[in-house]
Amino acid sequence: MTTVNAALRLTGISKHYGYIRALEDVDFHVNPGEVVALLGDNGAGKSTLLKVMSGAHQASSGDVAINGQAVTRYNPHIASELGVEMVYQDLALIDTLDISTNLQLGKEPLLPFPLNLLGLVDFRKMHGITESQLDRLGVRTAPADRPVEMLSGGQRQVTAISRAAVRLFERGAGTILMDEPTAALGYEQTRMVEGLIRRMADQGFAIVLVTHNLPLCFNVSDRIAVLNRGRKVADVARAGTDHNQVVAWITGAESAIA
Amino acid sequence: MSQATLKAGAPIGGAVEGNGAKRQLPLDVAILVFLRDRGIIVLWVLLLFVFSIWNHPYFATLNNAMLIVSAASMTAIFAAAVATGLFSGALDLSLPGVAALSACVVGVLLKQFGIPIPLALVAGLGVGLLCGLVNGIIVLKGLNPLIVTIGTLSVTSGLAALVVGGYAISGIFELEFMGSARYFGIPSQAYIVAAVYLALTIFLTRTRHGIRMRAVGGNSEAVRRAGLSDQRYRILGFIISAMLASLGGIMSMALVYEASPNASPSILFTALTAVFLAGVSLAGGRGSLPRVLIGALVLATISDALTIAGVQPYWATVTTGVLMIGALVFDKSMTEAISNRLVQVSRVSTHERVGK
Numbered sequence: 001m002t003t004v005n006a007a008l009r010l011t012g013i014s015k016h017y018g019y020i021r022a023l024e025d026v027d028f029h030v031n032p033g034e035v036v037a038l039l040g041d042n043g044a045g046k047s048t049l050l051k052v053m054s055g056a057h058q059a060s061s062g063d064v065a066i067n068g069q070a071v072t073r074y075n076p077h078i079a080s081e082l083g084v085e086m087v088y089q090d091l092a093l094i095d096t097l098d099i100s101t102n103l104q105l106g107k108e109p110l111l112p113f114p115l116n117l118l119g120l121v122d123f124r125k126m127h128g129i130t131e132s133q134l135d136r137l138g139v140r141t142a143p144a145d146r147p148v149e150m151l152s153g154g155q156r157q158v159t160a161i162s163r164a165a166v167r168l169f170e171r172g173a174g175t176i177l178m179d180e181p182t183a184a185l186g187y188e189q190t191r192m193v194e195g196l197i198r199r200m201a202d203q204g205f206a207i208v209l210v211t212h213n214l215p216l217c218f219n220v221s222d223r224i225a226v227l228n229r230g231r232k233v234a235d236v237a238r239a240g241t242d243h244n245q246v247v248a249w250i251t252g253a254e255s256a257i258a
Numbered sequence: 259m260s261q262a263t264l265k266a267g268a269p270i271g272g273a274v275e276g277n278g279a280k281r282q283l284p285l286d287v288a289i290l291v292f293l294r295d296r297g298i299i300v301l302w303v304l305l306l307f308v309f310s311i312w313n314h315p316y317f318a319t320l321n322n323a324m325l326i327v328s329a330a331s332m333t334a335i336f337a338a339a340v341a342t343g344l345f346s347g348a349l350d351l352s353l354p355g356v357a358a359l360s361a362c363v364v365g366v367l368l369k370q371f372g373i374p375i376p377l378a379l380v381a382g383l384g385v386g387l388l389c390g391l392v393n394g395i396i397v398l399k400g401l402n403p404l405i406v407t408i409g410t411l412s413v414t415s416g417l418a419a420l421v422v423g424g425y426a427i428s429g430i431f432e433l434e435f436m437g438s439a440r441y442f443g444i445p446s447q448a449y450i451v452a453a454v455y456l457a458l459t460i461f462l463t464r465t466r467h468g469i470r471m472r473a474v475g476g477n478s479e480a481v482r483r484a485g486l487s488d489q490r491y492r493i494l495g496f497i498i499s500a501m502l503a504s505l506g507g508i509m510s511m512a513l514v515y516e517a518s519p520n521a522s523p524s525i526l527f528t529a530l531t532a533v534f535l536a537g538v539s540l541a542g543g544r545g546s547l548p549r550v551l552i553g554a555l556v557l558a559t560i561s562d563a564l565t566i567a568g569v570q571p572y573w574a575t576v577t578t579g580v581l582m583i584g585a586l587v588f589d590k591s592m593t594e595a596i597s598n599r600l601v602q603v604s605r606v607s608t609h610e611r612v613g614k
């Protein structure tokens with residue numbers, strides 16, 4: 001595993017807030033095509049680690065490497081340029097605009113000359129691009145020109161995740177970080193999101209999933225990493241563990257790493 | 259946005275994801291959406307109909323129609339200014355001050371310096387551009403737009419008084435072509451309003467910068483995460499808004515032949531009424547400009563009809579207020595009805611949040 005270049009690799013990450021040690025010497029990596037679930041109790045450091053991965057927080061010490069290249073001065077902008085996209089819990093969708101505009105914001109296709117000089121958007125083309133991108137992800141829940149405010153919670157979540165994937169399509173690979181992607185969803189909608197996550201991994205994207213939801217974690221992940229009080233206590237293939245074992249790691253009753 | 263809501267795209271593949279959501283909007287949802295988005299037009303047509311009968315034969319005449327158009331023009335320009343600000347996410351209260359300052363600058367340039375009319379007009383709009391830029395830059399420092407623009411309202415109306423030396427400049431007949439003049443029987447101001455609304459509507463709904471500006475008003479975080487500068491679009495909103503206020507100030511000066519340094523807040527509140535009547539959200543990013551125009555026409559129609567009927571003019575004010583609150587209640591209940599229907603249709607779980 002370590003011989004392949006990981007899509008995203010963190011080595012010896014520590015993060016201190018004053019006297020508080022949120023993360024202590026954590027190693028973490030995710031490979032292309034792999035779904036890694038990052039588990040832990042509240043305050044275990046999951047969100048902090050995710051923010052270090054997205055560049056929102058600078059680690060106090062430790063290294064970040066993307067596709068085998070060490071990155072200095074890491075921040076969200078550089079992360080995005082290097083193909084690391086984050087799906088936030090608040091989704092950050094624009095309710096009043098349609099799915100298509102939400103997905104293509106910043107890359108809107110223009111009408112042909114001379115109308116492009118006025119900045120007129122080619123909506124037909126934009127909807128077409130969106131439909132084909134969503135087809136590629138196997139997402140067929142609502143037409144591209146439906147406003148986001150008319151979508152259900154599951155459809156919104158799928159739209160937000162698709163947006164992250166769509167931004168990575170051009171480079172053909174990348175890492176998608178997700179913070180509790182099913183927190184507000186019911187059973188069927190969770191299944192819908194699980195399907196999408198699996199399909200994105202099958203297309204070669206590396207996916208990190210922070211969650212409290214153990215069924216979700218067992219349904220989609222290839223590997224499970226567990227944090228406890230800022231330290232990594234387990235990092236195992238999903239096939240090599242079970243529910244009770246993971247709960248024991250989360251609560252701190254056991255540790256897989258000496 | 260309303261356009262997109264009504265025509266659901268071609269169904270491909272059906273509900274593959276298995277939550278039973280239909281790709282086509284069900285008919286009853288489409289009707290509710292139509293009522294929410296086009297309700298104000300229905301209301302206006304209804305008012306015209308009722309007033310035509312009530313005030314027969316004085317209301318439904320061409321002359322009276324022109325009076326209504328003329329009266330609606332000033333409200334419409336300021337309503338466009340307020341609405342553009344709200345689309346980009348900010349309520350600009352300095353608009354009356356900017357209008358007064360621009361009018362006074364144009365008045366002084368024309369009367370005391372004898373500057374050619376086109377140059378004076380450009381200078382007047384330039385004042386608006388500058389005011390918008392200053393408002394925008396200050397607000398981007400992280401200050402509340404309401405409070406900042408109350409401050410600049412005070413500054414601009416003070417400057418307006420300084421420019422004209424405290425007294426109104428009267429006898430400005432140079433701008434009659436955009437004041438009381440009529441072309442083909444239609445007030446000149448109606449042409450300006452039509453051009454402004456057409457251009458601005460195309461900008462807001464069809465161009466990438468207009469769409470991004472509304473996106474900033476809807477959710478600036480989404481725009482930032484798309485790698486775009488939300489700040490540019492915020493400033494753009496303030497600039498367009500202030501330039502429209504300048505235009506409004508110059509137009510009202512042209513109408514009364516006088517440049518007055520008194521910023522009148524009443525025009526702002528009338529404009530706000532038209533804007534909220536049209537369902538534009540104070541939270542930003544939501545609403546449609548053509549509906550704002552109808553909102554201005556509704557207000558003008560009511561006050562015109564009640565005047566003809568010999569009702570005390572205070573009743574027009576009362577009716578307007580009641581209508582606006584009614585419009586808010588209507589909009590809210592429609593939005594709730596739509597999301598309730600959509601929840602039923604897609605059979606989503608109960609702890610689901612649909613819409614806001």
